[in-house]
Amino acid sequence: MINILFMEAESTTAYNIIQTDTSIIVEEVPNYSPTLATYSFYIQLKWSDGEIFPQGEIVLINIIYSNWNQQCPFSATNIVGITDSQGKVYVGLICARENVIDINIKLRDSPDFGAEANPPSEEQREEFSFLPPENNSTVICSVPLTPQILFSNIGTGTQHTYSFAIIADPHIGDFYDDYLGNGYYDNGYPFKPTTSYKRLCAIVNDINSKIDEYKIKFVVVVGDLVQSAERSEFRDCRNALSRLKVPVIPVFGNHDTWPYFKNQNGDYIQPGWSCGNVGDYFAEFFNGIYQQDSMWLPNWRSDNANLYFNTSFDYGRYHFMCSDFVSREPAPQFPGLPFNPGTHYRASLEQTSWFWFWNDYSNVQVSSAEIPKKVIVLNHHALRALFYPLWGDFCFTGNQINQFWYQVGQYGNKFLAWFAGHTHQNNYFGSDLCNQIIETASARNGFYRIVKVYDDYNVDFTYYLDPNSYGMTYIFNGSITPPAYIGYSRFTFSDGTPKAENELNISHTFSPGIWYAYFYLEGVNSYSPIRYYVSKKIYVPDIFVISPQREQLFEPGDKPLFSFSANHIIDGYYFNTIKLKYMIEGGNILDITTLNNTNGSRYWSPSYSNWSIPAGQFSNNCRFYVEFNNNSDYFGTLQLQIPFKIGIRAPSDLKAIAGYDVNGQFIVRLRWKDNSNCK
Structure with missing residues (x-):
């Protein structure tokens, strides 16, 4: 009962x-x-x-x-x-x-206190249920770190040629008045694993794990990288984004402009209109990333000299414009403060950015008039008019949208897509100005977007370590699918070496480091010219075979000296094993031994000499296989091959015995090192 x-x-x-x-x-x-x-x-x-x-x-x-x-x-x-x-x-x-x-x-x-869904509140992410606990007890809630992925498709072709990822509004330092130090001009030690930082790191790790699955080529962070524009916030944001294995392009947001918090003297400092200091800390921590992007992304252009952060580049058959329409105007006054120390949250058509944007846009249309490039814009604010009774204009104003109408009308080629953040919502719109306007929910709450690009042709290249090299020569193979007439192709490398033109299959030797390779192809189908830009990041570790030497001759019973140097180029990672194998005269590949980096040393120089060349067989067709395995997936498994020979060196310990056998036939028997099996 x-x-x-x-x-x-x-x-x-x-x-x-x-x-x-x-x-x-x-x-x-x-x-x-x-x-x-x-x-x-x-x-x-x-x-x-x-x-x-x-x-x-x-x-x-x-x-x-x-x-x-x-x-x-x-x-x-x-x-x-x-x-x-x-x-x-x-x-x-x-x-x-x-x-x-x-x-x-x-x-x-990190709730938006007092906003009352104006702008709309973010989605709830975690929910827990349990029976009423005992008094003074503790209920443990394990909050998942797995990000939620939003997907979008662009292009009308039949092939998924590549993807790029969008991160919106990480807001590092969210709801910490003074993030990690005394005042906004700080370095912020010790480090704290805040919610916003943990979320961003989880997203970075998830993107890295899906690079091959979705063919992710680059990542764009569409503004509000930090919450209060403190130096320590920018430092932690850059540290998290630097873990990405593909290029990352930071876009300026209204929270990135000017410190919301007090300085070391306890004073709020308000920026003036177009104040030269707006964006100082953003530039300090991300100009270095822009310099890397300029080497890694095709046809890179930027205009960051005056602390306006506008960049563009080509990829595939599309032109990407990362624009800065962030206001430099002081933000509206908030209750309790004599002024709001930040800048305005609505978009602004500042003259510097406005001129750069349309100059870049017009150059693309004129330079490719026979095949106008489709333009994809990535900006903090969506290309729409948005008004909240409590906040006022939150994106662009209606008058500003009309100015876009006028400019686009000069060329008749509207934007293919416009990706944004700012509202912390996952929204889709369309207009006569743009095929797709897409807002991405905030990374602070664990969201990011993968955009899959579809096209009629897939232009790409593969690369792999030349197994017959000493460790830093790579082989590159370019291709176009389905096949088409190729009028011109070019490989370009960011190490400054001469371009390789009209060759689809080449080899290139790097010095250790992180490099980038570009592949450009012009082809023709039955309708129009084809022009593609493709690029990839190349991690070249410092690995070298000291011994044995290539084509070295060994006698049966010899103990070769295996000696290597292996240096990982990424801090925190190392080569954990080196596997040694051998093959004689096209036979099976057999194990010799595995060397283990038990100390986890980044620079590792092991040696081994306890294995003997097998007796009983001479051959000029032998190989050692050396497999370098690391504790990250930056390189995968790198294999080098070392050809060697088994024979008799001269002079050698060789004896001859001559005489008649039982049948009266004269014979000569050769004995080498008392090994009667070698005759």
Whole structure:
């Protein structure tokens, strides 16, 4: 028999439900006085990798109490909590114990307090349910780090030729008034694994794991990389993005302009209109990345000299424009402050950026008039007019949209796509100005986008380490699918070596480092010319075979000295094993030994000489195989081949015995090192 007592919401009437094996009896209990209970417990927040939330994280917890059948929740409350040094948030509730069967928690990190969905609030990401805990106990909530991927397609072709990824609004340092140091001009030590930083690192790791699956060629971060434009925020953001294995292009956002927080003297400093200091810290930490992009992305253009961050490049058959329409105007006044120390959140057609944008756009149209390139814009603000009663204009104004209309009308070639962030929402629009306008939800809440590009032709190249080299020569093979007439092709390498023209299959020797290779192809089909730009990042480790030498002659029984140097070029990574194998005269490949880097040394120079050349066989067709394996997937497995010979060196320990055998025939027997098997 089961006996359950429950109450109606906002009522003094209770019901006693008695369930037996054969029936259910409901008895009314009038004027029932419930037993109020105080629940006092802690919620400890941990990431799914086991690391607890750092102290000072602000979280919004929505708690719902359900009645016995979990159909009619009768009470809910929001708790704004701040994690303590153990990642815990205190929860205190007073409710009728009879009614509480389970507790449901919806957690959203870094809420937009007071916004009241204006602009719209972000999606809830985590939800937990559990039975009422004992007083003073701790409920552990493991918050997942796995990002949520949004997908988009562009292009009208039949082949998925490549992809690029979009990260929007990481907001590193979100809801920390002073992120990591004293004032905004800080270096911020020690490091804290904040929610925004953990989310961004998880996204970076996820993109790296999907580069081959989705053919991801580059990543664009469409603004608001940090929350308050403090130096320590920019430093941590750059450190996270530097882990990407493909080029990353940072786009300027309104939170990246000017520190929202006080300086070391405790003063708020307001930027002036077009103040020269706007963007100083952004430039300090990301101009180096722009310099790398200029070597790695085809036809790179930029105009960052005056702290306006406009860049463009070509990839495939498309032209990408990463524009800066962020206002330099001081932001509206907020309650409690004499002024808002940041810059305005609406878009602005600053003269410097406006001139650069249309100059770049017109150059693309004129230089490729016979086949106008499709233009893809990546900007912090979406190309739409957006007005909130509480905030005012939030993207572009209607008048600014009309100015875009006029300019595009001069060429008649509208934008193929416009990708943006800013609103923290996942939105899709279309207009006569642009085929697709797409906003991406914020990385702060664990979202990013993969854009898959489709085309009629797939132009690409492969590369691999030349196994017959000493460790730094790579073989490149260019191709176009389906086949087409190729009028011109060119390989270009970022190490400054001469271009290789009209050759689809070449070899190139690098020095150790991180380089980039471009492949440009012009072809013709039955309709129009084909022009493609493709590029890839090349990681060239410092590996070298010291011995044995190539084509070295060994006698049976010799013990070759295997000696190598292996130096990983990425901090924190190393070569963990070197596998040695051999093959004689086209036979099976057999193991010799495996050398282990037990100390995890980045620079490693092992040697080995305990293996003997097998007896009983001479051959000029032998090979050693050396496989370098690393503790990252930057290189995969690198294999080198060393040809060698088995024979007799001159002079040698060779003896001859001559005489007659039992049949009276004269013979000569050669004996070498007392090994009668070698004759």
